Amino acid sequence: SQQGEEDPQALSIQEGENATMNCSYKTSINNLQWYRQNSGRGLVHLILIRSNEREKHSGRLRVTLDTSKKSSSLLITASRAADTASYFCATASNNNDMRFGAGTRLTVKP
């Protein structure tokens, strides 16, 4: 079963704006990962944040993790049309299986 919810389900912004997506989960985790998926394609790993980390950066991506609230956010700064995709968070627990959130469909308009 899915781990939690992502918010918003769909997001439409203009190129150059920032996009923020949120993810909540229910159980204890080892790490949380964000993936992107272009329509009908496989998953692309974006960033991993461990349960003892609170914030991580990678290029235009910034991820936060609040284990007390069981939530994470993904910020994409200075968005580009090529960022249009679905974004999923996924949590990994002790047995390494990954549970995915519902995903956010991001549309960046040129």
Add this chain to the structure above:
Amino acid sequence: GAVVSQHPSRVICKSGTSVKIECRSLDFQATTMFWYRQFPKKSLMLMATSNEGSKATYEQGVEKDKFLINHASLTLSTLTVTSAHPEDSSFYICSQTRGNTEAFFGQGTRLTVV
């Protein structure tokens, strides 16, 4: 390069036939691999955990006789969709994880049952 190779990427089969999907770990001996299913515009749902040398562990609601998983070696897990029906049409994807690190996913298999 890819560390998990999934084959085939697309398959169209007739209703009632069986389809086998292979997932190979290219550079790692994976005692555990995971199979997911994704419906259009939906998220990935974990179907089962494939364990090398033992029975797979299925998630609630997933029919083990419908979705046969075999993990006979440390580098290969297979998912067979038996007696496929149109409602089995979906995107199937395998993955492996290596400790507390990112998961590695296969390229996915788009199954269409006609």
